[in-house]
Amino acid sequence: MSAVEADVVIVGGGLVGCAAALRLRERGASVAVVEKNQLGAAASGVNFGGVRRNGRKLAELGIAARALGIWKRLPELVGSDCEYAITGNIKVARSEEHMVQIAAHAEAQAGYGVEVEMLSRNALLDRYPWLGPSAIGAAFCPSDGQANPRLVGPAFARAARAAGAELFELDGAAHVERDGNGFVVETESGRTLRGGALINSAGAWGGRLSARFGEPVEIWPMEPQMVVTEPAPYFMEPVLAVVGGDVYARQIPRGNVIFGGRSGTADLDVGFGKVHAEESLTTLARTIDIIPCVADLAVIRFWSGVEGCTPDHLPVLCPSRTTPGLVHAFGFSGHGFCLGPASGAVAAELALDGRTETPIEGLDLSRFDTAEQPAST
Amino acid sequence: MSERAPAVLIVGAGPAGTRAAETLVAHGVRPVVVDEGLRSGGQIYRQPPEGFSRPASALYGFEARKAEAVHAALAAVRESIDYRPGTLVWNVEGGVAQTLGPEGVGRIAFDSLILATGAMDRVIPFPGWTLPGAFTMGGAQVALKAQGCAIGEPVVFMGTGPLLYLVAYQYAHAGARVAAILDTSSAADALPVLPGLLWGGRTFAKGLWYMTWPRTAGIPVRRGIVPVAAEGEGALEAVRYRDRRGREHRVACTGLGIGYGVKSEVQLAELAGCEMAFDPLAQQWLPEADGDGRARDGAVYLAGDGAGVAGADAAELRGRLAALAWLADHGIAVDRGERARLRAKLRRIMRFRDALERALPVPFHLARALPDETVICRCEVITAGEIRQGRALDPAELNRAKAYTRVGMGRCQGRVCGPAAAQILADARGCDVAEVGRLRGQAPVKPLGIRAGALAAVEDNSRAASI
Numbered sequence: 001m002s003a004v005e006a007d008v009v010i011v012g013g014g015l016v017g018c019a020a021a022l023r024l025r026e027r028g029a030s031v032a033v034v035e036k037n038q039l040g041a042a043a044s045g046v047n048f049g050g051v052r053r054n055g056r057k058l059a060e061l062g063i064a065a066r067a068l069g070i071w072k073r074l075p076e077l078v079g080s081d082c083e084y085a086i087t088g089n090i091k092v093a094r095s096e097e098h099m100v101q102i103a104a105h106a107e108a109q110a111g112y113g114v115e116v117e118m119l120s121r122n123a124l125l126d127r128y129p130w131l132g133p134s135a136i137g138a139a140f141c142p143s144d145g146q147a148n149p150r151l152v153g154p155a156f157a158r159a160a161r162a163a164g165a166e167l168f169e170l171d172g173a174a175h176v177e178r179d180g181n182g183f184v185v186e187t188e189s190g191r192t193l194r195g196g197a198l199i200n201s202a203g204a205w206g207g208r209l210s211a212r213f214g215e216p217v218e219i220w221p222m223e224p225q226m227v228v229t230e231p232a233p234y235f236m237e238p239v240l241a242v243v244g245g246d247v248y249a250r251q252i253p254r255g256n257v258i259f260g261g262r263s264g265t266a267d268l269d270v271g272f273g274k275v276h277a278e279e280s281l282t283t284l285a286r287t288i289d290i291i292p293c294v295a296d297l298a299v300i301r302f303w304s305g306v307e308g309c310t311p312d313h314l315p316v317l318c319p320s321r322t323t324p325g326l327v328h329a330f331g332f333s334g335h336g337f338c339l340g341p342a343s344g345a346v347a348a349e350l351a352l353d354g355r356t357e358t359p360i361e362g363l364d365l366s367r368f369d370t371a372e373q374p375a376s377t
Numbered sequence: 378m379s380e381r382a383p384a385v386l387i388v389g390a391g392p393a394g395t396r397a398a399e400t401l402v403a404h405g406v407r408p409v410v411v412d413e414g415l416r417s418g419g420q421i422y423r424q425p426p427e428g429f430s431r432p433a434s435a436l437y438g439f440e441a442r443k444a445e446a447v448h449a450a451l452a453a454v455r456e457s458i459d460y461r462p463g464t465l466v467w468n469v470e471g472g473v474a475q476t477l478g479p480e481g482v483g484r485i486a487f488d489s490l491i492l493a494t495g496a497m498d499r500v501i502p503f504p505g506w507t508l509p510g511a512f513t514m515g516g517a518q519v520a521l522k523a524q525g526c527a528i529g530e531p532v533v534f535m536g537t538g539p540l541l542y543l544v545a546y547q548y549a550h551a552g553a554r555v556a557a558i559l560d561t562s563s564a565a566d567a568l569p570v571l572p573g574l575l576w577g578g579r580t581f582a583k584g585l586w587y588m589t590w591p592r593t594a595g596i597p598v599r600r601g602i603v604p605v606a607a608e609g610e611g612a613l614e615a616v617r618y619r620d621r622r623g624r625e626h627r628v629a630c631t632g633l634g635i636g637y638g639v640k641s642e643v644q645l646a647e648l649a650g651c652e653m654a655f656d657p658l659a660q661q662w663l664p665e666a667d668g669d670g671r672a673r674d675g676a677v678y679l680a681g682d683g684a685g686v687a688g689a690d691a692a693e694l695r696g697r698l699a700a701l702a703w704l705a706d707h708g709i710a711v712d713r714g715e716r717a718r719l720r721a722k723l724r725r726i727m728r729f730r731d732a733l734e735r736a737l738p739v740p741f742h743l744a745r746a747l748p749d750e751t752v753i754c755r756c757e758v759i760t761a762g763e764i765r766q767g768r769a770l771d772p773a774e775l776n777r778a779k780a781y782t783r784v785g786m787g788r789c790q791g792r793v794c795g796p797a798a799a800q801i802l803a804d805a806r807g808c809d810v811a812e813v814g815r816l817r818g819q820a821p822v823k824p825l826g827i828r829a830g831a832l833a834a835v836e837d838n839s840r841a842a843s844i
Contacts, residue, residue: 038777045780150780158771230788230824254757277468277475277820278835281482285831295831298824300788 002192004166006032008351009185009195011173011209012202015044015337016329018156018167019070019344020199020351022077025163027352032193033157033165034185036172036205037271040153043203043332044340046273046305048226048248048260049149050239051338053114054089054141055105059314060339061112062359067342068143078155082147083252088238089144090119090128092135092290098243102139116141130235132292146239146250149337156341173202176212178323197325197351201344204308205268206316206330214322215365217331220309221266223273224334225280227287229297231255240290247286249294257294259287263334266306273304309333311368317343318364319350327351328365383707386411386474386485388466388645389493391419392443392689393681395451396696397491402454404704404711409459409485411466411476417451419495419681420515421689423522424448436522438547439583443689468820469648477825482833489676489707491699492646492664493692494683496639500793501536501744504606506635507755510613514540514636521547529632531556533616535604537737538638542587545596545634555596557628559618561637561740563601573732576725580690584733599626604743607633637739640796642683644818649677655811656685658734660741660796662815668720670699675706691726694719744797745804753801754794756787764798765805774814778802788824791816 008024010017013035024031033039051071053064075081093099106116117140124138125131161167168191175186176198183198200209207219236251249259262279280302288295310316310331320326329347332339342358349356385401387394390412401408416424422444425431433441451460464478466485474485498513505511512520512528514536520526521544531554534545541560549555567574574581591598601621608615615629640661647653651664651672666672666679680699681692698719701711747753749762763782772778775785775798784798785791791798795816803810 038773041777041780154781229827275468275470275820277470281830281834284827285834288827288831295828298788298826299821299830300824301786301790302820 004032004191004193006030006166006193006195008197008199008348009183009193010034010199010201011176011185012200012206012330013039013157013167013169014042014201014203015040015153015156015340016332016344016347017199017201018153018160019341020201020329020348021160021165021167021344022156022163023345023348024352025160025165027348029352031160031165032195033160033167034171034173034187034191034193035167035169036188037170039157039167039169043305043307043336044153045150046226046303047149047307047334047337048224049146049250049258049337050089050144050241050248051084051147052089052141052144052239052241053109054116054139054144055091055102055241056335057314058108058112059362061109061114063317063339063342063346065113066345066358067339070341070345071145071147074155078159080151080155082151082155084145084147086143086145087250088140088142090124090138090140090238090240092124092131092138092240092242094134094136094242096136099137101243106139114141115143130291130293132288132290134289140238144239147337152337152340156344173209176209178213182325197327199327199329199347199351201329201347203330203332204266204306206308206328208268210316210320210328210330213320213326215320215328217316217365217368218311219331221268222307222309222334223264223266223276223304224260224307225262225264225276225283226258226260226303227280227283227299228301228303229257229294230300232257232297235293236291242290247283247290249287249291257291257297259283259294261286264304268306271306273306275302275304277302307332307334307336315339315343315363316365317346317360319354321365325351382406383488384409384486385489385491385703386487387491387493388474389419389495389681389683390414390417390451390460390462391421391493391495391681391692392447393495393683393692393696393699394419394491394493395447396693397493397680397700398458399450399454400697400700401704402457404709406704406709407457407459408491409461409487411461411464411474411485413463413465415463417462418444418448420519422447423519425523425525429525431525435551438543438550440689447693465823466645467822467825469645470820475820477829481829482825489678489703490649491678491680491703492649492683493681493696494642494645496641496682496686497792499637499640499739499796500635501637501740502747502751502753502794502797503604503743504748504751505608507752508607508609508613509611510609510631511607511633511635514544514634515639517632517634518544518547521551525551527551527553527632528634529613529630530554531630532632532634533557533559533628533630534634534636535559535602535616535618536636537562537739538636539584539587539733539737540636540638542584542591544636546587546590549594549596555591556630558591558596558598559602559604559616560598560600561602561604561743562737563621566738567736570732570735573728574736576732577729580729639682639686641685642792644792644822646672646677646679646683647818648820648822649673651677651679653815657811658731659686660739660800660810669702669716670695671702671706678703687727687730691723691730694723694726698723741800741810744800747801753797754784754787756789756794757783759784761801764801772802775799775802775816776814778813779816785816790819790822
């Protein structure tokens with residue numbers, strides 16, 4: 001096999017990698033993507049499917065705002081809406097203390113242009129009579145929504161391929177190194193790719209790749225456990241989350257309720273997420289407290305996937321500090337689905353221009369620096 | 378070293394599970410036996426609920442004595458095993474079986490697992506197969522055996538395999554009017570494998586009897602047919618088929634039993650970590666095991682139709698062999714002569730089964746030719762056309778097609794539609810069906826009530842995810 005030459009080589013063909021590839025093609029750069037699994041099938045394909053700014057950490061709101069614009073343009077960008085729907089999102093408080101927390105967060109978010117409506121217990125129950133007595137109030141964000149995670153990554157992959165990107169799946173990067181002014185990637189099947197720049201969008205495996213360039217990041221490979229019920233009459237429009245994160249739920253128009261809340265710990269060498277039914281039994285109990293009517297439904301399916309969680313639960317999205325031309329975009333910590341399309345675009349811009357208009361302060365590696373442990377050794 | 382006796386869990390109390398339990402008990406081992414049925418016997422020797430009075434001869438015909446013997450064998454060891462009827466094993470994970478039974482969700486820790494999970498109907502959809510009144514052959518048989526009910530009147534049986542004629546006989550014998558037997562196989566299929574069929578001996582003779590019996594009873598038998606559609610306004614009124622010369626016919630009926638033999642129930646074997654391999658004859662991925670049913674040394678043993686369909690007689694032998702293998706592997710002396718005799722008997726049956734499968738070939742190709750509008754996945758209402766269009770997204774294998782189209786994503790988790798979906802996807806991709814893989818088995822293998830599951834939750838806050 002002769003070497004594949006591209007302006008940018010991307011390691012990790014999830015939503016971030018594929019969105020980066022599409023953005024690079026829009027900018028006229030040549031790009032090649034290697035993915036160890038199927039394209040868009042790891043964290044991008046098996047997450048909960050929430051697309052939200054409600055309750056999101058402030059450092060991510062700049063990317064989230066850009067992402068929202070992309071989500072609304074999916075049909076034009078990738079030929080499908082991927083079942084994206086603006087349904088709103090309620091973040092429910094189960095204690096007065098939680099209520100104070102979400103009110104404070106709502107106020108802070110307002111400074112980023114995120115409009116959130118605070119709902120008292122009465123207002124909440126009037127609007128959503130299916131909520132259980134443990135819900136005492138909520139923050140409602142009408143611009144939030146949901147999408148089908150199984151469709152989005154592959155849709156970006158197809159669009160990128162149609163735009164001229166080269167994508168290789170089921171062929172992971174076995175060896176990656178700096179080579180002259182660029183990078184060389186050798187894959188498990190023996191393929192060689194050379195690129196002027198390299199994007200590390202390797203998800204939960206991104207920490208391993210960054211460590212190769214002297215920038216280790218401690219990643220907890222988590223396996224969020226999802227539950228799907230049989231279809232029930234449609235009753236639940238917004239996505240639901242709770243303070244504490246131990247329950248999140250949504251219903252799709254065909255009737256299935258999808259929920260989760262617990263995670264197992266994945267084995268990065270196994271490569272796919274395992275179902276831990278015991279964790280989900282706990283989620284069933286927690287969910288009944290918030291949405292009592294689901295008690296009468298049956299679970300038809302569990303699913304899981306591997307997601308990479310950083311120590312502060314924020315993604316790493318920045319140029320490398322050790323290696324010119326290397327861009328990190330990984331560790332989305334279980335909430336990267338919404339951010340994915342914009343994070344890919346940002347990574348593309350960092351690879352081509354070394355900078356981006358999108359605010360990404362606080363997502364670089366300096367945040368992990370300690371006095372005892374300088375990062376660039 | 379612990380002195381505790383190893384815990385053996387047998388899943389299933391049909392012919393295989395029963396004989397496995399009996400064999401273990403005979404060697405002083407007390408297994409746990411979990412069975413979905415309220416009474417033992419499995420699907421083939423299903424017993425009616427307590428208090429029903431149809432005699433065994435009416436329920437099981439020629440097989441009455443075998444059925445009674447299997448029921449009696451379980452009854453005889455009833456006090457020597459930990460028997461849990463009415464209990465579903467919905468997951469196997471790390472040496473624990475998770476169950477759903479009369480007392481809710483439970484957990485059974487085991488050292489070894491003997492899976493005798495049996496088989497279920499193999500379904501090849503065709504237009505109208507989801508109409509009320511159209512049943513799988515197994516469903517038709519359950520209605521009769523468990524409840525003494527017919528699925529309609531008049532009733533038509535369509536498909537292929539030995540069960541086609543057996544169930545028709547059972548219905549007619551119980552007093553139902555059978556309007557026709559429509560067989561997709563033809564006599565020509567049997568000729569090349571006649572020598573193999575002779576290995577069947579008495580079984581073969583009985584099979585021939587069942588196949589010729591309808592003629593004497595005045596029931597039309599049509600062979601080499603192609604199903605066209607089941608039709609009716611809101612419920613079944615007739616079935617249409619083409620004869621071997623291509624002429625179309627219509628038979629009025631309110632009940633239709635459709636059967637193409639059975640397929641192995643393999644989800645638990647897969648969850649228990651068995652290697653899976655494609656079986657070209659059954660066109661199914663089956664857990665790998667040696668001739669005695671050893672799948673994972675010392676840990677997982679397979680017996681009966683769940684490890685590849687071979688019928689009830691073979692299931693009894695395979696149940697015994699799996700138990701003997703377990704005993705031998707755990708240092709308990711077993712009768713070598715008996716094992717050799719069981720293996721020899723099993724070999725004869727397997728030769729016959731192989732010939733039988735070829736004599737009454739399953740028309741897998743019918744799925745490939747189905748019209749676009751035919752519903753394949755009835756849980757999610759996904760049509761053949763949608764699976765073919767999903768091809769535009771280029772799913773290389775079945776799980777990817779499931780992700781794109783939702784085929785196999787509903788209540789049955791692809792147990793019903795998976796094989797047909799695989800054929801359609803392979804056809805659309807122009808490849809062999811083995812190349813599109815299989816829908817991965819995942820918990821829960823059957824739907825799990827949320828209230829029951831929640832009650833069994835063990836509170837442990839250490840792993841709450843922060844999303």
